[in-house]
Amino acid sequence: MSDGHSLVIHILDKEYRVACPPGEQDNLLRAARYLDNQMREVRQANVIGLERIAIMAALNMSHELLEAREQLGDDSGNDERIQGLLSRLDNEIRAFEEGHGETSVKP
16 A cells, blocks of 8 residues: 555454555444444345345445435435445445455545
8 A cells, every 4th residue: 555554354254454544543443343244234134145245235234324314304416426435335345355455445
């Protein structure tokens, strides 16, 4: 990594080193724990295969996000941002599946 700021996270018993801006370590660790918990819940529901587990967890989390935004009434003008987040999520899932030890996470 060029900036030297990285963090090791664990998801489904696998270790990943990810880029992390200074001051965002706690948020990234909290997000990684949440993702790990979500993926474990999906796996406990007898979903087989890492890709399917990741997709179902991402779908569940996206649904939670959209419901929260609806409750806040904050859904206007966010289509581009949501598409960007979904695209980044797709890239992270691909990197996760390919087993590259390092991905980039930006808040």
